[in-house]
Amino acid sequence: MREILQVQGLTKTFRLSAKQQKLERTKEKVRVAVDNLSFSAYEGEIFGLLGPNGAGKTTTLRLLATLIRPDSGDALVDGISVVRQPDQVRSRIGFLTSELKLEECFTPNYLFDFFADLHKVDPEVRDRRKKMLFERFGIDRFAEVKVANLSTGMKQKVSLVVSIVHDPDIIIFDEPTNGLDVLTAKVVTDFLQELRGEGKTIIVSTHIFSLIEKLCDRVGVIISGRMIVCDTLERVCGGMSLEDRFFEIYKETAGEAE
Amino acid sequence: MRNGIITIMKKELARFFGDKRMVFSILMPGILIYVMYSFMGTAMGDAFGVDEDYTPSIRSVGMPASVEALLDGAALPVEETADTAGAKAAVTAQELDLLLVFPEDFEQAVEAYTAASGQAAPNIEIYYNSASTNSTFVYRSVTALLDAYEAQMVNKFDVNAGGEGYDLATAEDTAGSFFAMMMPLLLMIFLYSGCAAVAPESIAGEKERGTIATMLITPIRRSDVALGKILALALIAMISAASSTVGTVLALPKMMGGVTDEVSADIYGVQDYLLLAGVIFSTVLVLVTVISVLSALAKTIKEAQTYVMPVMLVVMGLGIVGMFGGGASQELAKYCIPLYNSVQCMIGVFSFSVLPLGVAATIGVNVAVTLIGVFILARMFNSEKIIFAK
Numbered sequence: 001m002r003e004i005l006q007v008q009g010l011t012k013t014f015r016l017s018a019k020q021q022k023l024e025r026t027k028e029k030v031r032v033a034v035d036n037l038s039f040s041a042y043e044g045e046i047f048g049l050l051g052p053n054g055a056g057k058t059t060t061l062r063l064l065a066t067l068i069r070p071d072s073g074d075a076l077v078d079g080i081s082v083v084r085q086p087d088q089v090r091s092r093i094g095f096l097t098s099e100l101k102l103e104e105c106f107t108p109n110y111l112f113d114f115f116a117d118l119h120k121v122d123p124e125v126r127d128r129r130k131k132m133l134f135e136r137f138g139i140d141r142f143a144e145v146k147v148a149n150l151s152t153g154m155k156q157k158v159s160l161v162v163s164i165v166h167d168p169d170i171i172i173f174d175e176p177t178n179g180l181d182v183l184t185a186k187v188v189t190d191f192l193q194e195l196r197g198e199g200k201t202i203i204v205s206t207h208i209f210s211l212i213e214k215l216c217d218r219v220g221v222i223i224s225g226r227m228i229v230c231d232t233l234e235r236v237c238g239g240m241s242l243e244d245r246f247f248e249i250y251k252e253t254a255g256e257a258e
Numbered sequence: 259m260r261n262g263i264i265t266i267m268k269k270e271l272a273r274f275f276g277d278k279r280m281v282f283s284i285l286m287p288g289i290l291i292y293v294m295y296s297f298m299g300t301a302m303g304d305a306f307g308v309d310e311d312y313t314p315s316i317r318s319v320g321m322p323a324s325v326e327a328l329l330d331g332a333a334l335p336v337e338e339t340a341d342t343a344g345a346k347a348a349v350t351a352q353e354l355d356l357l358l359v360f361p362e363d364f365e366q367a368v369e370a371y372t373a374a375s376g377q378a379a380p381n382i383e384i385y386y387n388s389a390s391t392n393s394t395f396v397y398r399s400v401t402a403l404l405d406a407y408e409a410q411m412v413n414k415f416d417v418n419a420g421g422e423g424y425d426l427a428t429a430e431d432t433a434g435s436f437f438a439m440m441m442p443l444l445l446m447i448f449l450y451s452g453c454a455a456v457a458p459e460s461i462a463g464e465k466e467r468g469t470i471a472t473m474l475i476t477p478i479r480r481s482d483v484a485l486g487k488i489l490a491l492a493l494i495a496m497i498s499a500a501s502s503t504v505g506t507v508l509a510l511p512k513m514m515g516g517v518t519d520e521v522s523a524d525i526y527g528v529q530d531y532l533l534l535a536g537v538i539f540s541t542v543l544v545l546v547t548v549i550s551v552l553s554a555l556a557k558t559i560k561e562a563q564t565y566v567m568p569v570m571l572v573v574m575g576l577g578i579v580g581m582f583g584g585g586a587s588q589e590l591a592k593y594c595i596p597l598y599n600s601v602q603c604m605i606g607v608f609s610f611s612v613l614p615l616g617v618a619a620t621i622g623v624n625v626a627v628t629l630i631g632v633f634i635l636a637r638m639f640n641s642e643k644i645i646f647a648k
Contacts, residue, residue: 065475068642091477100475101468105273117265118476162472 004170004201005041005064009073010034012059033059035225036073041203041218043169046196048216048233049205050246056225057205058097061174064203065095077170091119094164097174101159104148108139108158111147112165119166126165133161137187153184160188171195173204177211189215209243221246223253262478266486270460274494284455284494287448288501295509314396315353317345320360328407334400349385355396357385368411430525430610438585438609442601443577444506445499449538450573452498453545456491458562461553471645484635488550488628492542499542526607533617534607540624541600545569547631554638576601586611593619596627 012034021027034056041047049057062068064075066086075082077089102111109130116126134140137157142150147158156179164171176192177185192202192215206212212219213233219242220230228249229236237245274280316329317339329336336358339345348354360382361367367380382404386397418424464470473483526534549566556562576598586606593599593616603620606612638644 067471067475068646087477087479090475093475095475099468100472102472103273103464103467103469105276110272114265114269115476118262118473118478120261120477 001042001044003040004043004078005047005203006076007037007039007060007064007073008075010037010060010063010070010075011072012056012063012068012070032225034063034070037222037225037227038073039220039227039230041170041201043201044196044199045217046192046202046204046215048212048219049203049222050207050209050212050219050242051205051222052207052250055222057207057222058174059225060222061095061097061172061203061205065093065172066090067095091166092168092170094166094168094171095174096160096163096172096176098178099174100163102147102155102162105146107144107146108134108150108161109143111158111162115162116165121166129165129167133164136191137161153180156180156184157187160191169200171200171202173202175206176204177206177208209241209246213242221249223250228253260479260482262482263486263489266478266483267490270487270490271493273460274456274490280456280459284452284498285501287451287498288503288505290505291502292505292509295506296512299509299512312392314355314392314399316356316358316396316400317348317354318358318360319345320362320364321358322360322364324365325360325404325407328403329400332399332403334396334403346385349387349393352387352390352393355386355390355393356400358400359383359385433525434609438605439581440510441506441608442580442604443574445503445538445604446541446573446577446597446601448499448502448506449495449542449545450570451502452495453491453542453549454563454566454570455498456494457546457549458553458556458559458566460487460491461550462556462559462562465554465556465645466558470639474639474645480636480639481632483639484550484632488543488546488632488635491546491550492539495542495546496539499538530607530610530612533612533614534604536621537600537603537607537617540621540628541597543628544596544600544624544631545573547628547635551631551635551638554635554644573597580605585609586613586616588613588616590615590619593617594623596623599623 011032013030013032016024016026016029016031021029037056037060039047049060051057059068063070064077064082066082066089069083078092080088080092082089106114112130112134113126116123116130121129131140134143137160139154139157139161142154147155150158171192173192176188180188189211192204196202204211204215216233218230218232219236221228221236233242236242240248314334316334316336318326318336319339319342321336321338326336342357342359345354345357349357361380364380364382371377371379373379384397384400387393461470464473474480548569552565552569553562556565580601586609587593587602590613592602593613599616599620603612603617606616
């Protein structure tokens with residue numbers, strides 16, 4: 001299997017404001033969000049980043065999506081550096097997170113075309129993909145309804161569809177089922193498995209064990225910005241449930257830190 | 259133009275024209291200005307005018323025949339009275355318009371008086387009430403009649419007898435200097451308002467709503483986003499400014515009442531309007547760019563509106579300076595200062611003293627400032643500190 005994503009010693013720090021320092025009762029001026037992180041993802045797999053809140057999952061995904069730049073280290077997406085050629089990386093990935101919003105005054109139909117234009121998708125291909133994806137997610141009935149008037153679940157589906165207008169080979173998904181009802185969540189997880197079947201690579205971040213167990217081929221456990229374990233789900237678990245194994249890892253790591 | 263720029267422009271325009279409230283808020287100022295200015299003009303005319311069929315009430319003490327004839331001729335009938343105090347009270351109560359008190363033997367005293375004697379001239383006392391429009395009006399009419407009567411008695415020479423045909427200023431000059439004084443300030447304010455109404459909404463608003471990051475994870479160039487937004491916003495701001503300007507130009511003659519019959523915008527030719535359009539568009543580009551960059555620093559629309567306040571002060575200050583500047587500057591160097599150059603060009607065009615090289619310099623400098631702004635804005639879109647500021 002081909003390594004389509006190579007993360008090499010990615011490090012990202014944030015400066016803490018005086019207010020934040022006070023709030024967290026710390027004197028440190030710099031917070032290390034991602035600490036020398038390395039891992040790889042292979043073509044046609046679902047890779048899960050598992051970790052508690054504040055572990056650095058979202059920062060890692062933002063770094064991969066070129067929204068922010070690493071202090072040091074690099075990540076190669078299909079051999080292209082997120083540091084040196086972010087433009088080319090952007091056309092190869094689809095990134096979805098709840099922070100990225102769609103303009104509410106537009107319709108799904110308009111937004112699909114707009115983002116297709118930004119990705120320079122051929123109009124013919126665009127229309128074909130639009131029809132297919134809108135039908136797949138039941139957006140076709142709401143194609144001309146302003147996003148503002150859609151339900152939360154429908155908004156999330158539109159966001160998902162818009163993030164993959166350009167049929168990217170790598171899809172990065174931050175907390176894919178957060179805030180979704182069980183039905184919509186199932187539609188999304190089914191779709192991710194379908195994409196894997198098409199040979200796409202999917203990177204998801206989550207703190208939900210069952211989601212990882214259901215979806216992921218391989219999993220990386222991040223705690224305090226560092227990759228503690230990264231292997232296939234079976235090998236990481238070693239016969240235990242992921243939940244039990246995670247707490248074991250967490251204890252070991254926390255003990256190490258203390 | 260690159261496709262990316264056009265895509266962004268189309269989106270900005272679609273967002274704007276898809277929102278009826280936005281369209282309304284942009285076109286409204288022009289309509290409001292027209293209605294308000296017209297109303298103010300009419301109301302002011304009413305306040306300082308007197309009904310044509312108004313019969314003034316005037317009383318006098320010791321009215322000489324000559325003056326009575328004079329006032330009668332001007333349809334100002336006078337009633338003789340002996341009760342000075344009562345008449346004064348009536349004036350205060352606004353029941354009487356005027357009380358004239360003549361010195362005894364007024365006509366003989368005037369006849370005998372020579373300025374060389376060094377004595378005080380015979381004095382007519384006229385009591386009126388400045389709080390009453392009618393009283394003030396009658397007071398002015400009577401004073402003018404008496405002044406003319408006095409001048410006629412000791413006439414040694416006249417100045418501009420007849421009054422017509424001495425002002426050699428053409429109608430164009432009169433209207434030109436009027437427009438040159440009023441319009442630059444108004445135009446600058448309208449242009450600023452147009453820009454300030456749309457730019458913070460589009461830049462800081464997209465940050466606030468979290469929609470700009472969605473756009474920035476696509477391969478579109480940051481400079482395309484910046485330029486596309488600036489061009490679209492400039493177009494919308496122009497529409498807004500045009501609405502306000504049309505409203506003003508239509509309402510100005512009404513505002514000025516009968517005083518300025520000659521003031522009409524048709525004294526300017528196609529060339530003047532073309533020059534003006536060039537200056538205005540390049541000015542809008544500068545304003546939109548500056549406001550956009552400031553808005554990009556803000557996290558919310560509200561914050562952005564605070565940041566752009568100083569720009570308004572600068573714009574208004576420049577407009578006011580232009581009002582009292584005494585014509586357009588003929589120094590080319592002054593046309594290299596953004597915004598100041600716009601005011602100078604507008605004065606030049608309106609007063610028919612435009613410096614063509616100055617207009618060229620203005621447009622050149624403004625386009626350069628815009629390009630620098632686009633570069634800065636593109637860098638800002640690339641900065642995680644600005645896009646993800648918390």
